[in-house]
Amino acid sequence: MPATADRVEITELFARLGHLLDDRRWDDAGEVFAEDIVGRSPRGEINGLTDMRAFLHRTEPNGELSQHIATDIVVDFTGDDAATGTANSTVHYFREGEAPHRTAGLRMTCEVARTGSGWRFREYGITLLWLQGE
Secondary structure, eight states: OOOHHHHHHHHHHHHHHHHHHHTTOGGGGGGTEEEEEEEEETTEEEESHHHHHHHHHHTOOTTOEEEEEEEEEEEEEEETTEEEEEEEEEEEEEOTTSOOSEEEEEEEEEEEEEETTEEEEEEEEEEEEEEEEO
16 A cells, blocks of 8 residues: 555645746646546646647636636545545635635546656646636
């Protein structure tokens, strides 16, 4: 059975993803995603880290900032080097100095794998649960 440290690292992976997205550090996507990442969202499917970086650059909202908050994270180990995870996420979209004009409720599901660089998302899915605002 993986150590408690593994559970903490996987849980932190959700937070690190939120910070990466909020800070718009698209080129650092390899810090949270595996090379062979498969991503699914309402916007389509992404295959591979290169495509993930290109997708993040392409879909960057102009003049809009975000704050991702992941909660209710559950991690289930499927092996010593593999796990699944789910989390709820609230994402606030705003313009600098203004209150949010749009908020989304998401459900995130993932498969994670231990890599030479630590735990990384190998499959990552987002389901939009609700949307409030413009």
